[in-house]
Amino acid sequence: MHGSGLLSSSPAASRPIAVSVPVPTHSPPSHSAAFPEPPTPAPSPGPFSSGFFYSQTSQSPAPTEDPYSASLANLARDFSAIARSQREALLSALLDACDTSTLSFVLAYVSPLLKKDPFRVLPNEICLRILSHIDDPKALARAAQVSRRWAAVVSDDITWKTLCERLHYKKPSSDREYIPATQGQLSPPFVHTPAYGDPAAFSLPQNSPNVTTTISVSSPPTSSTPLTAMPISVTSTTTHDGELSMMESTYIPVVSSNIRPRSYRTLFKQRYMVDSAWLTGGLVTARHVTTDQGVVTCLHLTRKYVVVALDNSRIHVFTSDGRLIHTLTGHVMGVWAIMPWDDTLVSGGCDRDVRVWDLKTGRCKMVLHGHTSTVRCLKMSDSRTAISGSRDASLRVWDIETGTCKHVLLGHQASVRCLEVHGDICVSGSYDTTAKVWSISRGVLLHTLAGHFSQIYALAFDGVKIATGSLDTSVRIWSAESGQCLAVLQGHTSLVGQLQMLGDTLVTGSSDGSTRVWDLKRMACVHRLAAHDNSVTTLQFDEHRIVTGGSDGRVKVWNVKTGHHIRDLPCTYEAVWRIAFEDEKVVVLASRQNRTHMEVISFAPRMQDWEL
Incomplete structure (x- = not known):
């Protein structure tokens, strides 16, 4: 630590906080001496004591991580740790503080997360039943490009049999068969x-x-x-x-x-x-x-x-x-x-x-x-x-x-x-x-x-x-x-x-x-x-x-x-x-x-x- 006397935060709330202090003028300054906290009891750690809301800038000789990114990661981890009611209260407070533009971003971000791929949830029989109502082959071709699961369902022969029957496409009775x-x-x-x-x-x-x-x-x-x-x-x-x-x-x-x-x-x-x-x-x-x-x-x-x-x-x-x-x-x-x-x-x-x-x-x-x-x-x-x-x-x-x-x-x-x-x-x-x-x-x-x-x-x-x-x-x-x-x-x-x-x-x-x-x-x-x-x-x-x-x-x-x-x-x-x-x-x-x-x-x- 430099002898600037900065307070440094520790990831563990129970860990003692180290402080660098100056020594008497008649002795050479020591930049490596660390003394324990005064005996005053430390405050109880809050839910975000180790996160973004509590952290202060730490000066290290060679930082390996963006402090803002690290703080976001800590916030997400701590948010997951609190009770559901607390999460909802916090989100309500944050959303109340957002302007219209930010709320639009939230809506656009959240909407896809609320949707589920029905073909990953429904059994094959129901998926094939759904596809049987599609009579446009171009729509089926586009559906096959959605995901591997969709492609597998669309490739099932039952889908194409239904479409062939609907369009009166018939198989030849035999290979190159000739009849009167x-x-x-x-x-x-x-x-x-x-x-x-x-x-x-x-x-x-x-x-x-x-x-x-x-x-x-x-x-x-x-x-x-x-x-x-x-x-x-x-x-x-x-x-x-x-x-x-x-x-x-x-x-x-x-x-x-x-x-x-x-x-x-x-x-x-x-x-x-x-x-x-x-x-x-x-x-x-x-x-x-x-x-x-x-x-x-x-x-x-x-x-x-x-x-x-x-x-x-x-x-x-x-x-x-x-x-x-x-x-x-x-x-x-x-x-x-x-x-x-x-x-x-x-x-x-x-x-x-x-x-x-x-x-x-x-x-x-x-x-x-x-x-x-x-x-x-x-x-x-x-x-x-x-x-x-x-x-x-x-x-x-x-x-x-x-x-x-x-x-x-x-x-x-x-x-x-x-x-x-x-x-x-x-x-x-x-x-x-x-x-x-x-x-x-x-x-x-x-x-x-x-x-x-x-x-x-x-x-x-x-x-x-x-x-x-x-x-x-x-x-x-x-x-x-x-x-x-x-x-x-x-x-x-x-x-x-x-x-x-x-x-x-x-x-x-x-x-x-x-x-x-x-x-x-x-x-x-x-x-x-x-x-x-x-x-x-x-x-x-x-x-x-x-x-x-x-x-x-x-x-x-x-x-x-x-x-x-x-x-x-x-x-x-x-x-x-x-x-x-x-x-x-x-x-x-x-x-x-x-x-x-x-x-x-x-x-x-x-x-x-x-x-x-």
């Missing part, structure tokens, strides 16, 4: 009628063998990684007879994400990325341009094939991702009806013949004779039974294994324009203004549906309900069991030539340019879509979206639940003949500059963007 077209279509069979138009599309440069597209599939909003294209090979394809069939073919191999995911979280990620691509993305993975001006009469998309029929007698067969594998030649006039079933194709046309093809080899297996006019429509009820409808006003039931005609169904008075099959029941629509219900196995007429005032051009049938569209602008709903008319749906102002039914939802397209969505429970129109400037030439819908094509050359995507327009696919077509889509791609057939174009637009994410 009539059983494996992602939506119920829909009517294919001739359209009037032409395509061009997501313009890819045409003359370079190593072209890449600038159109990208948009990842979910949390990612902006574009989908880049693989090099495109440009080839010419010939038929079996060596005749040039395609002037130009461009094709990009694409890995589908239809491989079965290992978890619902992975499934949701895959489906969400596909849905996001439908909103803003798209990649042209195949383009084919014919050398001639054929009108597209039919398009079928199955798990294995894309099959296209034209009025120039040709049938083109592609892989499901758009690689041309066969051009089927045999018909001598326009082909107006085709029906694929697994690796078998049945076709009919203006030459009055029905042909059976092997899609693996591209060879014609047999030719079925019997109709006396154009074969206008075809369906299959099983792998060996085909039903054809003709302009000769008859329907024929064929055994395509033996090549024999099992039944001739007579009753219509004019051309049979359309037909649909469900199980053992066939429904046909005719220009005689009636539809008829037949038993396929027995070959007998069950019901005649009369009510339209003009030709029937389209119908849909789900086994219970029948919908018919007519030139009289109306749509009628019938009972397949009784043959009674259940409702007349009015609103279109021109020919209703496009129909598709899925559950209790019916979507109709008309030559007036509009598309209507009907609720068959209420038999009422729920959405009217001002779809196209001219005729709606083709449409398809599923649980998420409606895709329409028109003679104005546009392809439009709509929300099936709200009726809102989502987007126009960036096409430059003159008119659209046909469209067909599934989850990850859409096939467009159209015309441009007097040539028929086919394009496959993929919405599948890149393999590295989703985990298995």
Whole structure:
């Protein structure tokens, strides 16, 4: 100690206080001599005797701690040692002495301390129940970033299973499983009628063998990684007879994400990325341009094939991702009806013949004779039974294994324009203004549906309900069991030539340019879509979206639940003949500059963007 005579405080209240005092002048001053306190009793130590309120500045040769910080630490320790009532009294006194600014600081500091993380307190079952009410995947993604505990709960597969069920995301039934077209279509069979138009599309440069597209599939909003294209090979394809069939073919191999995911979280990620691509993305993975001006009469998309029929007698067969594998030649006039079933194709046309093809080899297996006019429509009820409808006003039931005609169904008075099959029941629509219900196995007429005032051009049938569209602008709903008319749906102002039914939802397209969505429970129109400037030439819908094509050359995507327009696919077509889509791609057939174009637009994410 220096000889300045300063009072020093000790951390221990019971410890004697040392004082430095001066010595007589005749002796040298001693700076190290310490004498005990005078015998006067020291006062009793208070609760803060060793803290900030009692301490005085101590001078040490080399201080190792900030006195203010040390005093705060002592205060906190002593505050914890006193009774709760004393703490509350002290805090009340301190808060009464604070101004508004200080009280605001106290409030901001104390509020977070009073909150608890519910996921650390509640059991997992309740946490998962809470998360099940969140239907926004972006909110779940943000929740997973709160803490490790939140991330663990959000990652539970039950959360993502609930979200998948809510958004109708379904797991594939098996890895890359292929099933017959009539059983494996992602939506119920829909009517294919001739359209009037032409395509061009997501313009890819045409003359370079190593072209890449600038159109990208948009990842979910949390990612902006574009989908880049693989090099495109440009080839010419010939038929079996060596005749040039395609002037130009461009094709990009694409890995589908239809491989079965290992978890619902992975499934949701895959489906969400596909849905996001439908909103803003798209990649042209195949383009084919014919050398001639054929009108597209039919398009079928199955798990294995894309099959296209034209009025120039040709049938083109592609892989499901758009690689041309066969051009089927045999018909001598326009082909107006085709029906694929697994690796078998049945076709009919203006030459009055029905042909059976092997899609693996591209060879014609047999030719079925019997109709006396154009074969206008075809369906299959099983792998060996085909039903054809003709302009000769008859329907024929064929055994395509033996090549024999099992039944001739007579009753219509004019051309049979359309037909649909469900199980053992066939429904046909005719220009005689009636539809008829037949038993396929027995070959007998069950019901005649009369009510339209003009030709029937389209119908849909789900086994219970029948919908018919007519030139009289109306749509009628019938009972397949009784043959009674259940409702007349009015609103279109021109020919209703496009129909598709899925559950209790019916979507109709008309030559007036509009598309209507009907609720068959209420038999009422729920959405009217001002779809196209001219005729709606083709449409398809599923649980998420409606895709329409028109003679104005546009392809439009709509929300099936709200009726809102989502987007126009960036096409430059003159008119659209046909469209067909599934989850990850859409096939467009159209015309441009007097040539028929086919394009496959993929919405599948890149393999590295989703985990298995």
